[in-house]
Amino acid sequence: MSQRVRVRFAPSPTGGLHLGGVRTVLYNYLFARQHGGDFVLRIEDTDQTRFVPGAEAYILDCLTWCGLEPDESVVKPGAYGPYRQSERKEMYQQYAHRLVEQGDAYYAFDTPAELEAMREQYKTPENPSPTYNQQVRQHMRNSLNMELEAARELIAEGTPYVVRIKMPEDEVIGFTDMVRGQVNVHTSQVDDKVLLKADGMPTYHLAVVVDDYLMKITHAFRGEEWLSSAPVHLMLWRKLGWEDSMPAWAHLPLIMGPDGAKLSKRHGNKYGFPIFAMNWTDPVKNEFTEGFRERGFLPEAFVNLLALMGWNDGSGQEIFTLDEMVQRFNMERVHSAGAQFDFEKAKWYNHEWIKRSTAQRLLPEVQQVLAQKGISDCNEQVLLKVIDLVKERCTLLNDFYEQAGFFFQGPASIDTESIKGKWNEQKTLFFTELIRNYELTQLWQATDLEHAFKEIASVNGLKPGELMLPFRIMLVGGKFGPAVFDIAEIIGKEATIARIKHTLSLL
Ligand code: GLU
Secondary structure, three states: OOOOOOEOOOOOOOOOHHHHHHHHHHHHHHHHOOOOOOOEEOOOOOOOOHHOOOOHHHEEEEEHHHHOOOOOEEOEEEOOOOOOOHHOOOOOOOOHHHHHOOOOOEEOOOOHHHHHHHHHHHHHOOOOOOOHHHHHHHOOOOOOOOOOHHHHHHHHHHOOOOOEOOOOOEEEEEEEEEOOOEEEEEEEOOOOOEEEEOOOEHHHHHHHHHHHOOOOEEOOOOOOHHHHHHHHHHHHHOOOOOOOOOOOOEOOOOEOOOOEEEEOHHHHHHHOOOEOOOOOOEOOOOOEEEEHHOOOOOOHHHHHHOOOOOOOOOOOOOOOOHHHHHHOOOOEEEOOOOOOOOOOHHHHHHHHHHOOOOOOHHHHHHHHHOOOOOOOOOOHHHHHHHHHHHHHHOOOOOHHHHHHHHOOOOOOOOOHHHHHHOOOOOHHHHHHEEEEEEEHOOOOOOHHHHHHHHHHHOOOOOOOHHHHHHHHHHHHHHOOOHHHHHHHHHHHHHHHHHHHHHHHHHH
């Protein structure tokens, strides 16, 4: 490739970032890194009616959390700014007017009532919502049906107007998609989309083409839902005389929910899994949606599982670091069929990543999980040891509270029911003696503690096996956790003895 690779993620700031959106970011990012190119984040906010405050900052935060930082964005402007379309408003109009001059677009003056009447008139059972297209446009109030001069006069008088593309009549528009191969669409299937709105703002269709051109984008990767817009965009590239600079397209497969329908918030609510990268509260609807981050996912696991939803390297390998993905990613190996989201599999990825991560890597996240439960002054060296002891047992980061919290805080409740059944006087005597022994011991090491424990048991004619479970429950509250003498070593003499005494008082 002779030209410098430039790709872009172009979200509209209308809400939280869906996992499909993050996957689009990821594929863009991997491709840019792999080719030593630039990854641009452009905010497509031309539709002011759908603007949601906070959504832009949220998108930036999500990218930071995922470790997929753009090279150019609103907070890191490069040579092609501004990076927010609302600030580029003036750039688009000339192109819309140029297309009108050429006869490839036209001014349309139809009022909302006239548009509504058109829909009523052309509605059929097969086509319940007719669009403004080749058949319809000749009957509407637009500059195709009047002298261009007359149209200009109307504009000069202040009549509201939009600019619409004039789709050619009997043509096949074709392009090569990097994922789907040859895609052909007949122009009769495509309506005359609005390019410039009555408020002077471009629509997405015009803005995306003008910006991809001006920002020298070489490859445009986006979700499959945009495939139907591609013919309009291609037409614009052609009619604006830029076809030679048109980016290579890839329309990425949809992500499906467990029922086979396109994954949406509805699935999240129904099945109880997150679909956004991070928690998001819609400030307009005041509606909360949970994120993968807050559910306890590591960003490494999140991007790994997203990469594999639509791509694999053919080797069967499933766990990839970001660097490995940069090496191996290949758009030709992205499949066009929808990718099914499976939350159990997502958790499997996270578990694998937790197991493979060093305690040092997990430390900040685990500290946060514990702090949320009021455990905030843990000794760092101790916590590192604890993380190594329990990480195998944690699928989600939040599991660290259950698996590690008792190292720093006495258990909130003790499962005495599991002890009581087989409890007897002899066992009380054993633990009383154990306390005495532990009080006197100078060596507080797991092996010494175990040795003393077993010796006292045998002197009293008891099997250590019968005593281990009560001991564990005394220390952690229930039947879980790593090796019990490791726990005793870490929590220390004072806490171990206090916890034994506490449970004895309950029995
Ligand atoms: N603004 C569009 C979106 O919200 C971008 C589509 C594209 O990448 O062309 O997804």
